[in-house]
Amino acid sequence: VDDFAKDRRPLRIADIAAMAGVSTATVSRALTSPEKLRAGTLARVNEAVARTGYTPNLAARVLRARRTMVVLVVVPDIANPFFSDVLRGIDESLSGAGYGWLIGNLGNSREKAQEIVDIVQSGQVDGVLLLNGSIPEYDGRSLSSLGVPMVAVCEAIPGADFPQVEAQNLEAAREGAVHLLSLGHRRLAYLAGPSGNILEQQRRAGFCEALVAAGVALRSVRFYPGDFTFAAGRAAATGFLAATVRPTALFAANDEMAIGFLKTVRTAGLAVPGDISILGFDGIAFADFVEPTLTTLRQPRQALGQAGASLLVKAMTGVPVTAAEAHIRLPVPLLARASTGPASDGGQHRIR
Amino acid sequence: VDDFAKDRRPLRIADIAAMAGVSTATVSRALTSPEKLRAGTLARVNEAVARTGYTPNLAARVLRARRTMVVLVVVPDIANPFFSDVLRGIDESLSGAGYGWLIGNLGNSREKAQEIVDIVQSGQVDGVLLLNGSIPEYDGRSLSSLGVPMVAVCEAIPGADFPQVEAQNLEAAREGAVHLLSLGHRRLAYLAGPSGNILEQQRRAGFCEALVAAGVALRSVRFYPGDFTFAAGRAAATGFLAATVRPTALFAANDEMAIGFLKTVRTAGLAVPGDISILGFDGIAFADFVEPTLTTLRQPRQALGQAGASLLVKAMTGVPVTAAEAHIRLPVPLLARASTGPASDGGQHRIR
């Protein structure tokens, strides 16, 4: 333990400057841009810093440099495990660029939106990553008017004037529907997400496009309402089980609903995929562990986060963002697993 | 949306002052100590603040006021559910006093200790709550030399010169042992925590005191080593099952080990408490859900956190802490539930 560390008052940059026999400007440079210093000078400063354990006062640094090196990540619901991988990708990109980050968990509350607007407005962050599909606002004050760089990730925000990184939801949904069609299914069902949600809209559009292209009439499709929850899957399954003529394949707008549906119909004694093929969307970890394993479209979660954070770093550091980068759309591979199989009746016969 | 909000450059206190026709000092007072202002003046400032949505620059405020209004809570392992209730109590006290808090999760890593020391040293927090039983240090620099107020909670730190809030571990353990003795048990076992741990030391001391007072020789006690984990409970149970003469009651130094032990002996076909009474320590939620429900000593988790945070607030605001407050020891009630019962053989007969 050094004498200086015993001092009750924290060290200031001037103390280090005096010890090293240089100006405070030089100490500052040693800490933030060492390449600007002669090796000998740098060494003397570093020695003094190491000896004392000096750490710069963060508030002073932030105030003067007008940069916090912190990013706000706005998520709709941190409890949703879908985001953990996205956050991993974000952390990778950001910490690689020297940025820290903090979570703004929206959780549908008005207070949280205010908190988020206040954090940005009080200058606590250099940029914002929006994973929630909308621009937080409170009392007429919107994040978009605050002049802080933003990037939307996962859920696109139509009309936004900042970069966006999303999955190819439409194309993937189309491919999922084609998968079901190619297995011979013609009596199809679609289990929907919340009607206003962009992901739901994109996925439904892709699903419908594929059917139309295959000559399957959309009015033959059974559409179940849903909201991306397990419970919605169960509810849809109840309706499904009660039907006199059942579809032979279900396209669920996400995995959680697909699994709720799957468990319910299996409990009722139906075989999957024998009686009903089920396809989900997202590729959550749990989809691997259900019985049978769920056929799904795997979102590139980590890549989404990584790409979004990289774009934000560019925006924050003033690097020009090309038009191609301004709207990145990552592919979503189909994972054909055990929950989908050939239509046993070719979709032609009726179940009683 | 107001014109001002459209401005790219964030508002400064001088802007509000100009709008309200007052000095920046008055705006500052309106925001931090409104009771010092005449009602009319205050109203004019508030109106300007509300109209613009002005939020003070946090870095400037922290730098000038030399207070961050943030507390660092150091936990050994955030994944341990034991801490969630403690944190709830902490949050209650701190947010009531206007403080925010951030978690420093130690997780046994050297890097984390450095991070924690750096956070404190760079002036990011006004105080520290230590739930980990030791003073974090790194490279010879210790939190105790930094002059920031600290309070130890849950795990006492012997010899520390700051306030401590702990449970009455010794007294509670004594009461737990008396409970077993009063049920007629004389052949006892003790499942220990990590040997250096203060909680283990206190609980073992209380257990031993009770036996000695009852005239039970300590050498008749079977001591199983442990480390507070479920696995340690299972391991102890394996040793227990292999013994030719089995104890009739087990005192586990925490619930997690008690439950590991309980599940293992039940799987082996023994009856609890018929063949072996089991008593735990902590009162974790899971202890309610095992079969049979676990007799345990319930730590006042939320109260521990609340008391610790209140003491820290006093220390941070310069309120004198009385001698009685400097070392608070909260009672730990015994919850006699289904896992303990009368010694079937009175502890006198031998099992073959």
Add this chain to the structure above:
DNA sequence: CTGAAAGCGCTTACAG
């Protein structure tokens, strides 16, 4: 009750 002014601890053009 209110204002003028100093200053918190840094960073960064601007010179040299």
Add this chain to the structure above:
DNA sequence: CTGAAAGCGCTTACAG
């Protein structure tokens, strides 16, 4: 490559 000096946006004794 290095230093002197200005200034980031607040708060707070100090006066009045």
